[in-house]
Amino acid sequence: MKHRLIxxxxxELHSKVVAAGSKPGQSQSAIIEMALKAYFSLALDHARExxxxxxxxxxxxxLARIERDQQAHMExxxxxxxxxxxxxxxxxxxxINAAVPDTRKRHAQFRKAVQNRLGSGRRxxxxxxxxxxxxxxxxVSVQDRRQ
Numbered sequence: 782m783k784h785r786l787i788x789x790x791x792x793e794l795h796s797k798v799v800a801a802g803s804k805p806g807q808s809q810s811a812i813i814e815m816a817l818k819a820y821f822s823l824a825l826d827h828a829r830e831x832x833x834x835x836x837x838x839x840x841x842x843x844l845a846r847i848e849r850d851q852q853a854h855m856e857x858x859x860x861x862x863x864x865x866x867x868x869x870x871x872x873x874x875x876x877i878n879a880a881v882p883d884t885r886k887r888h889a890q891f892r893k894a895v896q897n898r899l900g901s902g903r904r905x906x907x908x909x910x911x912x913x914x915x916x917x918x919x920x921v922s923v924q925d926r927r928q
Contacts, residue, residue, distance in 0.1 A: 786813075 790798070802809035872880070 783810075788813075 798809050798812050801807060801812045
């Protein structure tokens with residue numbers, strides 16, 4: 782069952798509807814019905830697209846966080862390497878072999894500390910901003926500088 786719909790349109794639009802409806806197999810009602818279906822279909826498409834755009838924005842923000850975290854990781858690795866090269870003197874093979882057991886123990890402690898830090902779910906950036914002032918003693922102990 783079709784319902785009657787009364788609408789007022791401008792002269793140019795009315796002329797176009799009359800011209801299209803005068804073609805064989807067409808009517809003004811059919812033209813208006815197709816136009817309304819297309820309009821409401823576009824509204825649904827727009828709602829779906831806006832949801833997809835929001836999801837894409839979320840994904841892009843997540844990727845930006847990952848890239849930021851990778852950059853922070855590279856900077857920290859570079860800083861660690863710089864301090865290692867700055868405070869450690871060249872070693873002979875005998876000294877290296879003697880240091881391996883202690884290094885393994887210290888490395889295991891370091892990995893455990895990193896695992897605990899990452900497992901806590903805390904945010905590095907917020908902590909870094911809170912502790913923005915560093916001294917040399919924050920990064921290297923006096924005993925490590927002597928070795």
